Amino acid sequence: MDENTQFFRFREGHLEPVTEAQENEVQLEVADSWLVEDGRARSLDAHFERFSNWVSQISPECAKSLPAFFEAVREIIPNTGRHFPRIEFHGEVDKPNHLFLRLREAPEQLGPIILWTFPEPDPRENPVVKGPDLSLGMQMRRNAKMHGADEAVLVDSSGFLLEGALSSIVWWRGERLFSVPDELPWLPSITRQEVFSIAEQMGIQTGTERIKPADLIDLEIWALSSLQGIRVVSDWVNLGGPVGSARHFDAFSKRLRLLSTSIR
16 A cells, blocks of 8 residues: 555444555445545535445445445545545445545646557446446556557447546537547546536537547547546547647636535
8 A cells, every 4th residue: 555545444434544454355346536635626526426326336225324424534634735535335345344435645737648549449347437447447557658648548349439548538629529428338527527517607519429539630639537637638649640739728727626615
């Protein structure tokens, strides 16, 4: 376990520290994470709701403990500094101790991102739930770094774009913002919801497209995540052409920061 990480189990209404040996005995089934800066976060209730929906499908009994768990999580996160907490549901722990918190220091804020299309169809087993495929996503991101990129982009068996290994991909056609359709097997992105809500508030049209990576040549492209917010795509290693310049980033990044509210 990283020295900058604290690991807690939720038991009898409280979060208690977990040793590294105990950590290795469990199986991650559901996870959710978000950025906290000086006690403020974006859309924290939406993260709790998404986590609750996933856990309820697996263990309705455990879901009854979630309101108290969420309250304990809010209280234990420090009011100062940058943090990247992750809440977890572990399926191999005896009831009622399925719920955990991994309290981590947040990595630095990053700038533009370089993408690389993963050369095989999406290998994830459960792409619509965050947790089971997290380690696979990190492995695919490491593969991208071996090709001079920061993030791997996943496609389906027909070559149509899905999302990044650990991010959501959106793009601009002129003054209209696009993403992949909701019916495709991809993780429901809270940051994408935030960005599309900002677009609607600004009177900008949005839409969805079923496209292949090569259809994005010369377009402004963003990679989205709860940790990093919006990152402009500066290059796409195996896209087959250049990406477009970033014309909308500044306006959206400012508005995204304004969405942060106190977690308590």
